[in-house]
Amino acid sequence: MRTVLARLGALTALLAVVGLLPWLSRNDPALTVLRAKSAEQEATPEALDAIRADLGLDAGPLALLGRWAAGLLHGDFGTSWVSGYPVGPAVASGLGTSLTLMACALAVATLLAAALCARTVWRGARGTLGDDRPGGAVGAILVACPDFLLATIGLIVVGVWLGWLPTSGWTGPANLVLPAAAMGVPAGAMLGRLVGDALPGAFDERWVALWRSAGVTERRIALGVLRRALPAVMPQFGMVVVAVTGGAVAVETIFAVPGIGRTALGAAKSQDLPLLQGSVLALMCLGLTAGALGHLARRAMLGSGLRDAALRPPPPPRAPSGPGQYVVPVSLAAILAVVVVWGLLRDPLTVEVTEKLLQPSPTHPLGTDALGRDVLARLGHGAAHTVGAAVAVCAFGFALSLALGFAPRVSAGVADIANAVPPVLAGVLVAAALGPGTAGAAIAVALVSWPNLTAHAAALTQEARAASYLTAQRALGASPRWITIRHVLPEVAGPLARHAALRLPGTALAIASLGFLGLGTQPPTPEWGLLLDESRAYVEVAPAAALAPAAAIACLAALAVSSANLTRLPRRKAVFA
Template identity: 50%
Template sequence: MALPALSRLVTLCIVMVLVGLLPWLSGRDPALSILRARSGDQNPTPEALEAIRQQLGLALGPAENLRLWLAGLLRGDAGVSWISGGPVMPGIVAAMQVSLVLMAAAFLVAAVTALLLCLPTLARGLRGKGGLSSGAVAAALTALPEFMLSSLLLVIVAVWLEWLPPYGWGTPAQAILPALALGLPAGGLLGRLLSDGLAATFSEPWLATWATAGFSRARIARAAARRTLPGVMPQIAMIMVGMTGGAVAVEQVFAIPGLGRLVLGSASAQDMPALQAGILVLLLNAVLIGTVMHLLRGLLLGRALQLGALPVPQVSHPAPRYGWAVPAAVLALLLAVVLAGLPRDPFASEYIRLQAPSLALPLGADGLGRDVLARVAHGALSTIGMAALVTAIALVTGLAVGMFPRLAAGPIEIAKATPPVIAGLAVAAAMGPGSHGAVIAVAAVAWAPLAAHTAALATEVRAQPHVRIAPVLGVGPLRLMVRYVLPAVVGPVTRHAMLRLPGIALALAALGFLGLGPRPPSPEWGLILAEAMPYMERAPWAVLTPVLALSLLSVLAVTLAALLRR
């Protein structure tokens, strides 16, 4: 078996084992967790704990319970809920059906959005004019994470305008806002990727030959699309996997009884069997999406075109003259907010609850009478500080793992296919929600893109003649890596890591918003937004303020990513 395939198989087995051992990874007695979940007031006597162990077979120990859990999965049995006492699988299946409908509606929104964003590039290419459109709309859509866009749509469309129902599931009207919140960011990113690919395709000589030969525009457009799609299939797979993680936040905001909300509720209630089954289904869904996209790519390429036989479309992205203007302006605005709020106390409840903004209180007060400006300013330090720590961990891990690309193929692919929210659910189950758990969860997946970048650069360096001949001259493997390979990859990968910092901060904020990150009264941006949501009708400024701060951070992440691509 090839080393990369073996690496993938071993990684999948390790993930299955870790998910199966979740009840024991926390170091807490599972029987005590069950007792607390069922009745927090009951005295945890040895007799009560032993009765639970005997009832659920916990006395058999972790290894035997893992074997029984895996054997049950093969029979379609995911165990018994610690809370309800009923089988887990029927609830998982029912919730999965709801999530699949939501995902289908969201993907339809994403596909329509991407098509509309691609039309200008397609029209320019068919007229023989190269280049890209500005991409401003795509960038704006991409700069709105699902949890933030959900909150914004809920406040503006459902509460202020009263055009659509704010909560629930079961009617077409109730699906519109969740589908928009989940599909628009994905559509913006997908549209930008396809526009880039189409622009590169239309720069290839064969299309000019087809146009001269008199082929119709419709046929040329179909051929250009077929030429472009294989190159972006891996990115489309990652976008769909990201939608799986984003659905957790969307279902929570709009009270949709889907799999994401079920898993989040199971994590909060410490209902381990339901949480294990939900995490496993989400992970398998991510793997399935990647597999389907790989098969579709093969069908588009055709049997005669093997991997590597078709050159990847490349398009030049000339950096605009004032390319750093937008990120610099956004960064200056964020710094202004931080400097204005740092001297103020973010914890003191010295104002009237939900007090409106005024000169003395520029951004109003929250539901506990605390200064919103102070909390947002101090939250910037908390959120960015945690993001900097995660970035450093991800950089070191990515460099170390990426130096062994064949051995690390499995961990890199699994980590890239795991949204931070799913990692956050698993870590919260083992450690409980908190700042440390959020850092570990995001760091557990943030290293993968950096490792993939490191692996690609290291492969290029090792292929250079002076490096290939070094072992013949007596240079050992360790010295080769330290002397030649590592210095060539550290600089580019470090710059890549720094540009990922705003996106990592948004992932941490998403965990805080879902209750998987820092705990109250921490002034963390995601937590601030979650605490303000119940008061959106009475005090919309309490919601819009953290949304605006997160929007600025999103714009910073998107613009820096665009500069990195150029």
């Protein structure tokens, strides 16, 4: 009951934030409406006061929130401040387009996941499954590709250079291919990885050997193992759908698809807050519905007999130990470090219009951009902003998780809601309230990145408190405070700090995605996501300079996946959440 109440409270607070966006925004909504109605009209105090009265902004936050909530109950999403048309039809139209695109993306994801797991299922049913990692290197590479990077590369290579598919618009089935692939490939690789990790443990269970000795066919064994492995990972399927929902914002923007994600981003940039409220509400409903359907599907697959049982997922295959496990992450980190340090020694802001779009040379190792600025310098200084913000986010997550780990019930329901909000959606909300910028992007990622660390901290705390030597300390009269500070806290802080450090590349990648959408660092300050967005305009003229940010982000994504794999290694008795 506490968890349910916490979820309802967190959801209510999130809805309140959406409803209060006009009041929370640092920009004057009255000025936005005035500029939309007449760009030439002077912004006099009288005119602005009249608009505020018409919008109900002068009645206070509670009245504003109440009027918005009452309108929702009657199906009224308000009126767009920019176009003057009702928000409801625009949201419905964008939602229909996005649902079509997401359905195709999930179909691509399902087919890819099945292909990645097929070899494991076949070998496991025949009893010849070895210790190789399900999905192999192909799955790891595909997981490392963020959707906005795949969309950009697909648009450049398949759409522009080869001319096989349209690069923008929404006029026919051909327009679905590139966006659906960009969204579906990372999701399918993640689904394949989740299922593939659960399959070897299920094949090693005793009942499989019993079935095989009884002469049960390989097909029935494979179906039985899938039935055993899928329910335990089914809730994670909902989180993959949440990731697809967040990816729709970037992919729809890149391919100019008139979906709800592109609508939300455009509304945030133009400060059309009623349209943004309706779009964000639709995206939130998609994410929450996906999570609920994942839990319902798990219950249906378990059946009434096992529904209330504590059915845990089969143990994943043990990651290889030894120094070889560090080769990939160390190599990637070394490459990025060389590029960053080399770039930091150069000037990223000097404009030389006579040297624009130059090819790589000894003077400019990665060429120059459209303003003649050195690309290597901008990559190096951009990493300082991207990684610096990521370090701050990871430090915040470590401190918050360390505190919440001693009171897991406090965050149980709130974590579920935070997990259902993609970083891009949080970035849209923060940008609407605070404006785009590096600080806003860091805040947005920090708001939704703490649940995994908190779950890990809670598990470590529970394990440390159950140690037998602490029972002896209590029997000797040690106070709970002394035990916590002297024994439990050191046991938890070390592994949690390593986990937070390993999340640094993934956090930097999330911040770069917000920069790519224009919600993070603003020009002329360099930032990796922003550099990738700027480079798309001149990719045909200077491909080396344009693809340099893409290569850097790809290395960062691969480093994020490699670092995540290290969290699978056993450290003492702790299990990473």
